[in-house]
Amino acid sequence: KSALKDESASNKEKMDKKPAVNIPVQRLPEMQESRLKLPILSEEQFVMETINENMVTIICGETGSGKTTQVPQFLYEAGYAHTNGIIAVTEPRRVAAISMSNRVAKELNLSEREVSYQIRYEGNVTPDTKIKFMTDGVLLKEVQKDFLLTKYSVVIIDEAHERSVYTDILIGLLSRIVPLRNKQGNRLKLIIMSATLRVEDFTENRRLFKIEPPVVKVESRQFPVTIHFNKRTPLEDYLGEAFKKVCKIHRTLPEGGILVFVTGQQEVHTLCKKLRQTFPFEGKVEPKSKKSRRKKKENKTEILPKINLDNYSIEPVDEEAEREADDSDQEIEDNFMEGDDEDVHPQLSEDLQTGGTTEPLYVLPLYSLLSKEKQSKVFDPPPEGCRLCVVATNVAETSLTIPDIKYVVDTGKVKTKFYDKVTGVSTFKITWTSKASGNQRAGRAGRTGPGHCYRLYSSAVYNDDFEKFSLAEIIRRPVDDLVLQMKYMNIDRIVNFPFPTPPDDEQVKTAEKLLVSLGALTEPIKSVRMKDLKKTPITKITPLGKVMACFPVSPRYAKMLALGHQHDLLSYVVAIVAGLSVQEVFVEIQKPPDTDKEQDDFRSQIQYMSQVKKLWAGTGHSMLLGDLMVLLKAIGSAEYQGCTLEFCQKHGLRYKAMKEVRKLRAQLTNTVNMVIPDANICLDPKLKPPSDIQAKLIRQIILAGLADHVARRFPDPPPDADETLKKRKHAYQCTELDEPVFIHPYSVLYKQKPEFIVYQHIEETSKLYMKGISAIESEWLPVYAPSFCTLSKPQEDPPPFYDKSKDQIRCHMTSTFGRCCWEVPSVDL
Numbered sequence: 001k002s003a004l005k006d007e008s009a010s011n012k013e014k015m016d017k018k019p020a021v022n023i024p025v026q027r028l029p030e031m032q033e034s035r036l037k038l039p040i041l042s043e044e045q046f047v048m049e050t051i052n053e054n055m056v057t058i059i060c061g062e063t064g065s066g067k068t069t070q071v072p073q074f075l076y077e078a079g080y081a082h083t084n085g086i087i088a089v090t091e092p093r094r095v096a097a098i099s100m101s102n103r104v105a106k107e108l109n110l111s112e113r114e115v116s117y118q119i120r121y122e123g124n125v126t127p128d129t130k131i132k133f134m135t136d137g138v139l140l141k142e143v144q145k146d147f148l149l150t151k152y153s154v155v156i157i158d159e160a161h162e163r164s165v166y167t168d169i170l171i172g173l174l175s176r177i178v179p180l181r182n183k184q185g186n187r188l189k190l191i192i193m194s195a196t197l198r199v200e201d202f203t204e205n206r207r208l209f210k211i212e213p214p215v216v217k218v219e220s221r222q223f224p225v226t227i228h229f230n231k232r233t234p235l236e237d238y239l240g241e242a243f244k245k246v247c248k249i250h251r252t253l254p255e256g257g258i259l260v261f262v263t264g265q266q267e268v269h270t271l272c273k274k275l276r277q278t279f280p281f282e283g284k285v286e287p288k289s290k291k292s293r294r295k296k297k298e299n300k301t302e303i304l305p306k307i308n309l310d311n312y313s314i315e316p317v318d319e320e321a322e323r324e325a326d327d328s329d330q331e332i333e334d335n336f337m338e339g340d341d342e343d344v345h346p347q348l349s350e351d352l353q354t355g356g357t358t359e360p361l362y363v364l365p366l367y368s369l370l371s372k373e374k375q376s377k378v379f380d381p382p383p384e385g386c387r388l389c390v391v392a393t394n395v396a397e398t399s400l401t402i403p404d405i406k407y408v409v410d411t412g413k414v415k416t417k418f419y420d421k422v423t424g425v426s427t428f429k430i431t432w433t434s435k436a437s438g439n440q441r442a443g444r445a446g447r448t449g450p451g452h453c454y455r456l457y458s459s460a461v462y463n464d465d466f467e468k469f470s471l472a473e474i475i476r477r478p479v480d481d482l483v484l485q486m487k488y489m490n491i492d493r494i495v496n497f498p499f500p501t502p503p504d505d506e507q508v509k510t511a512e513k514l515l516v517s518l519g520a521l522t523e524p525i526k527s528v529r530m531k532d533l534k535k536t537p538i539t540k541i542t543p544l545g546k547v548m549a550c551f552p553v554s555p556r557y558a559k560m561l562a563l564g565h566q567h568d569l570l571s572y573v574v575a576i577v578a579g580l581s582v583q584e585v586f587v588e589i590q591k592p593p594d595t596d597k598e599q600d601d602f603r604s605q606i607q608y609m610s611q612v613k614k615l616w617a618g619t620g621h622s623m624l625l626g627d628l629m630v631l632l633k634a635i636g637s638a639e640y641q642g643c644t645l646e647f648c649q650k651h652g653l654r655y656k657a658m659k660e661v662r663k664l665r666a667q668l669t670n671t672v673n674m675v676i677p678d679a680n681i682c683l684d685p686k687l688k689p690p691s692d693i694q695a696k697l698i699r700q701i702i703l704a705g706l707a708d709h710v711a712r713r714f715p716d717p718p719p720d721a722d723e724t725l726k727k728r729k730h731a732y733q734c735t736e737l738d739e740p741v742f743i744h745p746y747s748v749l750y751k752q753k754p755e756f757i758v759y760q761h762i763e764e765t766s767k768l769y770m771k772g773i774s775a776i777e778s779e780w781l782p783v784y785a786p787s788f789c790t791l792s793k794p795q796e797d798p799p800p801f802y803d804k805s806k807d808q809i810r811c812h813m814t815s816t817f818g819r820c821c822w823e824v825p826s827v828d829l
């Protein structure tokens with residue numbers, strides 16, 4: 001047992017195990033009552049003793065046992081926010097950081113001045129803050145500025161089981177910071193909290209913690225959950241199977257909420273819609289007949305928005321068309337979101353009822369891109385006399401606990417993004433989830449009473465095909481941003497870093513290569529120190545890299561920001577980078593339509609969006625900036641209109657994403673002003689569209705950032721071409737892949753097909769598609785992407801000559817680009 005004790009605990013520390021003060025808290029009675037029900041509350045004394053006696057403590061317990069909301073309160077009451085710093089709590093998800101800080105403030109009866117949050121671009125931290133919730137990325141940035149984290153007395157790393165990359169790195173860093181702080185006598189406690197999933201990565205890894213940290217297990221009152229496996233595993237239609245299962249539960253089983261796990265937003269919507277059609281929850285909606293009549297009429301009107309490109313202002317569109325746009329957008333964003341009106345009493349539409357159900361089904365979607373307000377609906381009790389059914393993605397697995405779930409329907413599937421380590425091509429694959437997460441999902445049914453979990457797969461599949469645990473994120477994604485951040489902290493030998501799960505060498509090498517080519521790292525250099533002479537050469541951060549590391553965006557985009565200073569382009573580059581860094585700014589319609597009417601809606605929606613995009617793309621250099629010009633104009637016009645919900649819905653923009661873009665723009669503007677001398681840009685809500693010449697310069701900056709993402713169109717195959725050549729019709733060759741790649745049909749340059757382009761990323765669906773396309777000129781390659789060009793020997797014709805005006809010898813050289821050795825125009829150097 002003594003091995004578990006704090007190794008360096010001096011006598012003094014042993015004496016002051018308990019912080020001197022006990023901070024009084026006046027909780028509201030109803031809050032006190034609800035927290036008393038949480039399993040962790042009976043463990044308070046043991047939890048606090050363990051924390052007091054150890055440098056590092058691991059707390060693990062079922063989701064919903066009260067870790068996130070209660071442990072910060074225990075520490076607060078024990079005086080940890082009043083001695084040598086404040087309490088930090090990190091969350092991998094932004095939603096969690098915000099909602100948990102609100103919740104804890106409420107429970108402690110304190111204001112948000114004292115229990116605050118900080119996420120990538122917003123926060124409410126004040127000098128009075130005592131408990132600070134933040135995303136793991138935010139704390140990582142703070143480590144770069146103040147390695148010893150002197151502001152804090154405790155750091156809680158929450159949701160460690162999610163194994164997000166930043167959480168992993170933070171744990172690695174903190175394993176070194178904690179002993180350093182203790183040596184200084186200014187102790188720092190580290191608490192790692194996790195659901196009951198694989199803690200061995202933290203406890204048994206001796207490179208990480210020299211002494212095995214104690215694990216406090218919170219026994220929660222988990223009620224028994226009966227697991228029902230399917231006899232056979234449905235091969236494809238797991239969504240249909242899930243639908244049938246929910247219907248059966250609802251029609252035949254006693255009351256109790258249903259939670260269904262599917263893989264993505266689209267599936268959530270499809271299933272919600274089907275369920276709502278089957279068990280209509282009639283709210284204050286127009287009678288069906290009237291609504292469909294109106295719709296028919298609207299379908300006939302032409303819906304061309306009129307956008308004045310000089311100042312982005314939108315001229316009023318005719319009323320009918322406007323309503324159409326609103327309607328159809330509503331369908332994509334909300335897909336029949338109902339039950340918004342609290343004063344409506346739900347009625348049962350009897351004609352659609354077939355079974356013995358006596359109560360309506362109150363269906364709610366839940367996924368991470370859903371707005372905060374809609375997400376929080378799942379915490380409220382369903383309307384009187386209704387059964388709750390939440391159709392959710394993985395978010396409901398551990399980070400949010402939905403009350404009163406009795407039945408879980410588990411498709412067993414999960415959608416994960418995979419990257420090819422070498423090429424960076426990303427694919428979303430739907431795979432079996434892991435045993436650990438299957439059990440976690442089942443556990444959701446036993447929070448308030450005995451429950452049932454219906455697994456839509458057989459026990460044989462579970463036993464044979466499910467991995468034990470899900471993979472840590474770090475081995476599934478490129479690590480270029482991470483390597484840059486670590487080099488910035490002078491952690492030069494990445495392989496020696498105590499990662500809980502180390503990324504593989506190939507990944508690190510690819511990242512370093514990219515960073516060298518972007519100019520953020522030097523070429524590998526040999527150390528001159530005697531003791532290091534035998535070690536492999538290392539790359540070091542360059543001055544450009546240091547600037548790039550200050551921006552909280554991918555290194556490719558950071559390079560654009562670092563270059564955007566020239567020619568007053570920074571405001572545009574900031575806007576574009578903000579747009580590129582936020583997920584899914586445009587509403588993307590992929591829904592496979594089932595009925596004729598839906599197909600019509602679907603088509604008119606696509607047409608409408610492509611008209612809007614075309615208008616935004618404009619002509620000349622503006623048009624050649626392609627999808628990035630569309631993005632810039634979308635952001636510019638939305639800002640011009642005050643970024644309203646109406647505007648976003650009408651123009652196919654995701655409202656939540658646009659609000660994020662706005663915040664990120666503000667943050668990047670601040671950072672740019674801080675790190676680039678004389679940048680002096682302001683956040684202009686009325687950013688004028690760039691001129692033609694500016695658009696051209698922006699294209700060059702985009703190329704400098706995306707230099708490794710250049711693609712060139714294959715020549716059109718001749719009529720008698722063989723199969724391989726025929727496949728190259730309209731295809732492109734990019735520098736890293738052998739297979740042909742294509743411009744995504746939603747790109748504004750889809751028809752144009754310029755010879756040379758840069759792309760934001762490649763996604764593999766039915767083909768390899770490039771997204772986020774801008775056209776470039778081949779003669780720019782040697783200038784803006786020099787590290788990818790190979791220059792010839794100086795040419796004899798014309799011979800090198802002395803250029804008096806520049807006082808240097810100039811010569812003419814030819815160059816080739818990239819692995820494919822494309823010949824690009826010659827340059828004078």
Ligand code: ADP
Pocket residue numbers: 038061062063064065066067068069070099103379398401402403
């Ligand atoms: P854990 O971190 O162990 O998963 P939490 O501390 O997040 O547990 O949750 C404890 C309880 O608090 C849960 O039952 C959850 O439903 C409830 N809870 C959390 N946030 C809210 C909220 N915003 N409103 C109401 N209840 C909440």
Ligand code: MG
Pocket residue numbers: 064067068069158159399
């Ligand atoms: Mg939690």
